[in-house]
Amino acid sequence: MTAVVSQTIKPLVSIRATRGWSALNFLEVWQFRDLMFTMAGRDLKLRYRQTALGAIWVVAQPLLGAGIFSFIFQIVAGLKSPNGIPFFVFMFAGLMAWGLFGSAVGRTNASIGNNSNLIAKVYFPRFVLPLSSLFSTLIDFTVSLAMMIVLLIIFNIHPGWGLLLLPVWIVLLLLMAMGIGLFAASLSIRYRDINILLPVFMQFLMYGSAVIVATSSIPEKYRFYYLLNPLVSIIEAFKWSLFGVGEIRWNYLIYGAITSVALFLIGCLTFKRMERGFADVI
Amino acid sequence: MSSELLSSIPSETAAPAIPAVHSGTSPRASELAVEIREISKSYHITHQGSRATSLTEVVMNRIRRPLGNSTGETFWALDDISFSIAKGEVVGIIGRNGAGKSTLLKILSRVTEPTTGQIDLYGRVGSLLEVGTGFHPDLTGRENIYLNGTILGMTRKEIDRQFDAIVDFSEIEKFLDTPVKRYSSGMYVRLAFAVAAHLNPEILIIDEVLAVGDLQFQKKCLGKIGDVSKNGRTVLFVSHNMGAVAQLCSRAVLLEKGKVKMSGETGTVIAEFLSAGASDSGTVDLAAHELRRGTGAVKFMKAAIRNAQGELCTAFQIGDDILIDFEFQCRESLRAVKLAAEMFTGDGMKIANMVDVDSHFAMSNPKQREKVTLRIKDIRLYPGSYLLGFWAGSVDSASTYDWVENCLQFEIVGGGMLASRELPRSSGLLFMTPQWHQHVAGE
Numbered sequence: 170m171t172a173v174v175s176q177t178i179k180p181l182v183s184i185r186a187t188r189g190w191s192a193l194n195f196l197e198v199w200q201f202r203d204l205m206f207t208m209a210g211r212d213l214k215l216r217y218r219q220t221a222l223g224a225i226w227v228v229a230q231p232l233l234g235a236g237i238f239s240f241i242f243q244i245v246a247g248l249k250s251p252n253g254i255p256f257f258v259f260m261f262a263g264l265m266a267w268g269l270f271g272s273a274v275g276r277t278n279a280s281i282g283n284n285s286n287l288i289a290k291v292y293f294p295r296f297v298l299p300l301s302s303l304f305s306t307l308i309d310f311t312v313s314l315a316m317m318i319v320l321l322i323i324f325n326i327h328p329g330w331g332l333l334l335l336p337v338w339i340v341l342l343l344l345m346a347m348g349i350g351l352f353a354a355s356l357s358i359r360y361r362d363i364n365i366l367l368p369v370f371m372q373f374l375m376y377g378s379a380v381i382v383a384t385s386s387i388p389e390k391y392r393f394y395y396l397l398n399p400l401v402s403i404i405e406a407f408k409w410s411l412f413g414v415g416e417i418r419w420n421y422l423i424y425g426a427i428t429s430v431a432l433f434l435i436g437c438l439t440f441k442r443m444e445r446g447f448a449d450v451i
Numbered sequence: 452m453s454s455e456l457l458s459s460i461p462s463e464t465a466a467p468a469i470p471a472v473h474s475g476t477s478p479r480a481s482e483l484a485v486e487i488r489e490i491s492k493s494y495h496i497t498h499q500g501s502r503a504t505s506l507t508e509v510v511m512n513r514i515r516r517p518l519g520n521s522t523g524e525t526f527w528a529l530d531d532i533s534f535s536i537a538k539g540e541v542v543g544i545i546g547r548n549g550a551g552k553s554t555l556l557k558i559l560s561r562v563t564e565p566t567t568g569q570i571d572l573y574g575r576v577g578s579l580l581e582v583g584t585g586f587h588p589d590l591t592g593r594e595n596i597y598l599n600g601t602i603l604g605m606t607r608k609e610i611d612r613q614f615d616a617i618v619d620f621s622e623i624e625k626f627l628d629t630p631v632k633r634y635s636s637g638m639y640v641r642l643a644f645a646v647a648a649h650l651n652p653e654i655l656i657i658d659e660v661l662a663v664g665d666l667q668f669q670k671k672c673l674g675k676i677g678d679v680s681k682n683g684r685t686v687l688f689v690s691h692n693m694g695a696v697a698q699l700c701s702r703a704v705l706l707e708k709g710k711v712k713m714s715g716e717t718g719t720v721i722a723e724f725l726s727a728g729a730s731d732s733g734t735v736d737l738a739a740h741e742l743r744r745g746t747g748a749v750k751f752m753k754a755a756i757r758n759a760q761g762e763l764c765t766a767f768q769i770g771d772d773i774l775i776d777f778e779f780q781c782r783e784s785l786r787a788v789k790l791a792a793e794m795f796t797g798d799g800m801k802i803a804n805m806v807d808v809d810s811h812f813a814m815s816n817p818k819q820r821e822k823v824t825l826r827i828k829d830i831r832l833y834p835g836s837y838l839l840g841f842w843a844g845s846v847d848s849a850s851t852y853d854w855v856e857n858c859l860q861f862e863i864v865g866g867g868m869l870a871s872r873e874l875p876r877s878s879g880l881l882f883m884t885p886q887w888h889q890h891v892a893g894e
Contacts, residue, residue, distance in 0.1 A: 181573055
């Protein structure tokens with residue numbers, strides 16, 4: 170019959186072994202956006218279901234955190250916040266930036282292990298999992314940001330035009346967090362040690378990242394080494410955008426931005442390289 | 452039974468140009484749905500105790516043998532598999548545990564990659580390697596429909612459109628807003644299958660999903676899969692249930708140790724699969740039989756099939772008596788053991804489970820070695836080949852001590868005192884001769 174004509178029909182999908190390094194296919198991730206949103210919705214629904222206070226925790230958690238840190242570092246340790254910003258507000262801003270970063274790293278890393286049953290049974294671009302896990306982080310952050318605005322109004326703090334740059338710092342923090350999270354996730358499927366190491370590493374990183382201590386209170390001779398941590402300049406800039414006072418170090422920020430993008434790319438490439446083996450190792 | 456259902460599949464799918472494996476002929480390109488070319492998949496097996504799951508182990512292994520890649524061996528789960536499937540075909544993949552069926556399906560559904568080779572898929576694939584993948588116990592039925600649906604590759608819009616049909620099929624309407632952890636297992640499976648059944652891929656891949664759920668729902672599912680294929684969609688179906696394979700599939704592929712052993716018309720392939728381990732000499736030495744399950748408390752050693760005179764025999768006529776004897780060892784001291792003999796048709800349908808208690812026989816305080824004989828009087832089976840298997844277990848059937856399936860084969864041949872005419876196998880299974888009476892009509 171019409172056999173020969175159709176010899177040129179192309180298969181919809183060709184399955185073969187992939188080799189070496191390759192880029193993530195973001196178009197395919199977009200095609201699976203409904204899955205991403207549904208998974209994000211699942212995470213949100215499950216988080217506070219069967220809790221007595223429900224969504225109140227979203228508000229209470231960061232307030233409690235900032236309260237405890239303020240008590241310890243202001244009242245017990247006697248630290249002072251710079252530039253006349255109330256200590257609690259200063260602490261809240263630092264923890265907000267850290268919360269965004271730390272939660273993105275943690276959730277990205279956990280997104281693969283937590284969904285191992287899906288990975289073993291169904292095909293979809295694996296990158297959907299870390300992306301969908303970001304939604305919870307972003308919702309928490311949005312709530313914190315709303316509370317921050319209330320605090321700024323209560324304490325009569327005027328951020329100034331620097332507030333416009335806030336989204337830039339947020340993006341940089343997320344890129345770096347995703348990079349580290351993806352790298353950790355790629356390895357933790359095979360080596361469970363990562364899941365023990367990562368929280369320890371993050372704890373160290375928090376104390377070394379201008380979350381609690383302002384960079385200005387670091388002795389001059391150590392300051393250069395302190396600023397080698399790319400997070401420091403970004404988190405300082407984050408606070409600068411909110412309070413309109415403080416320091417912004419553009420040269421270190423450029424270094425921070427380049428590091429963020431580089432870590433993100435390394436994370437993506439490692440993830441892509443390792444993801445084909447996920448189902449075999451889980 | 453199976454022939455009737457087969458004939459309900461449209462003729463163009465029932466009689467496809469069956470490609471002989473490796474022969475190079477394949478269905479016309481315009482009709483190809485799946486083409487599998489030289490697919491192999493290897494796994495690296497590290498020997499027990501040396502499997503590195505922590506970084507320290509990796510580092511230590513590296514220090515101990517700085518040059519060698521690592522210890523262990525390569526295991527080929529699939530070894531050079533090639534076959535193609537035409538559009539609209541329903542193909543069963545059969546084989547023993549570990550033959551590579553699941554690995555093949557995992558590669559086809561892109562869960563894992565092949566080591567070498569290529570598969571071309573001409574159409575959207577929906578795969579169902581498990582019922583209810585991603586179901587979350589704390590979410591409601593409604594929420595799980597959306598979650599499971601998107602996981603299986605549907606968009607929210609498609610689910611919206613199919614939502615009522617899914618709920619209808621699952622019969623759980625009243626519990627739609629109840630968390631699925633409060634569902635009975637039957638409801639859970641029904642809902643899960645309902646979502647999957649409304650996935651509308653051009654190529655549907657199903658792994659052993661019918662092993663769950665009650666009989667009635669299984670029938671409904673089989674019917675749904677049949678409908679899917681009638682709409683011109685291609686189905687790949689893995690199952691241990693030969694009855695289901697025979698019912699649904701126009702063609703079957705038999706895998707053995709990672710290779711295609713046989714591919715062709717379903718009945719032929721199933722017969723080959725089932726009789727592969729069976730002896731047709733009338734007696735079988737079961738001591739070295741590999742294909743068995745059970746705790747090993749009892750071990751079947753020997754089995755034989757004889758005629759009424761006690762001679763080894765494998766061909767019987769309708770109305771004959773059949774003697775089946777078997778010997779077993781008790782390797783633990785048991786107070787009692789329950790025994791059963793199973794009978795299957797050549798294409799895998801179980802037709803009898805002859806349990807000792809049903810014949811008022813019980814084996815208590817078995818000695819180390821026992822021999823039992825069963826006499827089946829007046830066998831009333833249609834001509835064809837049949838298979839026997841043996842089971843031994845605890846009295847409450849909770850544990851299986853030993854179970855060898857399909858180890859003896861026998862034939863019912865035409866003729867005999869009772870058969871006054873030709874009895875084609877396709878026209879029945881049981882030869883029954885009831886008493887017939889004529890009455891005066893209208894009385």
